[in-house]
Amino acid sequence: MAEPLYRQIAEDLRARIESGELEPGSQMLTEYELRDRYQASRNTIRDALRWLTARGMIEARAGQGTFVSRTIDPLVTVLSDWPGPESARYASESDDNGRAPSVSLVRVEVQEADESLAATLRLAEGDEVISRQQVRYIDGAPWSLQTSFYPRDLVTRGAELLLSARDIAMGADAYLKQELGLEQVGHEDRIQVGPPTNDEARFFKLSDDGRISVITVRRTCYADNDLDVVPYRVTVTAFPADRNQLLVQFGRVPGLISRADGY
Amino acid sequence: MAEPLYRQIAEDLRARIESGELEPGSQMLTEYELRDRYQASRNTIRDALRWLTARGMIEARAGQGTFVSRTIDPLVTVLSDWPGPESARYASESDDNGRAPSVSLVRVEVQEADESLAATLRLAEGDEVISRQQVRYIDGAPWSLQTSFYPRDLVTRGAELLLSARDIAMGADAYLKQELGLEQVGHEDRIQVGPPTNDEARFFKLSDDGRISVITVRRTCYADNDLDVVPYRVTVTAFPADRNQLLVQFGRVPGLISRADGY
């Protein structure tokens, strides 16, 4: 057997979708109709449909039918211009498409730093950190989930608004500068991609087949400290890969004002 | 039925894997043994295993058995320090793990620009471009696939080595500067994640279930031109998401020398 039957059927359907014969959003034949059409068992048809589902080309809705996937217009997040977790500049990132973004209220917790977080923030494992979580919605659908971690120490030193479950109106960066003289001089983003956690799948309403990956951006922000730089915040953002893209700009590029200050 | 049987079984196995009871690399019980163990049919067991496979937790090998996945030590590619497609600095990116990287010979072709490429390089659709393709291996396994596109015009103006199917020893950037005075002043990276194309799946030996996403970085490089900047190269790199991470640094961060020149 050169190709299994279910793959042949899947390839045939794929060709019809890619040729445009089956339009995005349109309903496909039912499993029983496809069984008759291809002279195969329903289970074999289901294997073929599963193959297409795994590639995001179709989606099945129980009780309704199977539909050709619509392509999502991705939201582009500019990392190099990314102001931080609680900035007012969110709205401007996507309104070029006329979509309505919104940001949830902040959920604030005091947690103990795990090993990885402690190492990044140069704390001891178990030291307390403030976690500030925000959700970003577009047209009412959850789009990204962001959690910032600050050493508890910053509150002790005067940045008490970090414990407030509201947006910091001036932005966290400006606030930390005003209260503590803490100024960001650099940051590092680690980008990794993997299957969603159960929480993420539930939160973003991702199909539970693990098909859609989540892009995780872990940003460490650094402030000046005489000779060295010290980390003062870690921000972890989860972006479902089916609706997000990232953009990074360096130096002089069209549409970006050159910044001579080093970042 | 709160949870389908196959999901209950999958969750039980997942818990055993995550607890360490089933070690990475170890062989799991066979489908028939699991059928007896869980008092379910073999097909239901297979549904449970498929669920775990979709999450990359296990992998089945026909004729051998099913095994708990080993975690791959990811290669971290530093985008902000990424010199370009044909630099000699590749080797230094991963040898901290003692792995052996290598870069394939270049495959050079003259192609016609498609709509997207033409728009980015400010050409007309169908204009000729030079494509230079390279493969990167680590320990003999394909790790990333990179294709750079240059306007054909650059060869006419004197950069004839672009048509040579060998590495440009001094690096493409230095070569273009020497021959044409073309100097990179900025670049933009667009990062997107999606299922592999058939070609990518075959090339990277990804399982054909579409489980592992591919990170695509599309870099546009800009050179100076009096008032404006002009694009002169597009580099598209495909990174299988199971073995790659990206790192982006801005401003002053530990381990990075601050660059005051704007990028």
Added chain:
DNA sequence: GCAAATTTGTTCGTATGTATT
């Protein structure tokens, strides 16, 4: 609001094919 019809989801049993040891 309920009942029927439609459609996908889950589960079982069985048989045969293919890859590996």
Added chain:
DNA sequence: CAATACATACGAACAAATTTG
């Protein structure tokens, strides 16, 4: 070649979700 283990394929029945009358 034989044994083992996963892969493919078929048929059947019932459950759950959704729409429709």
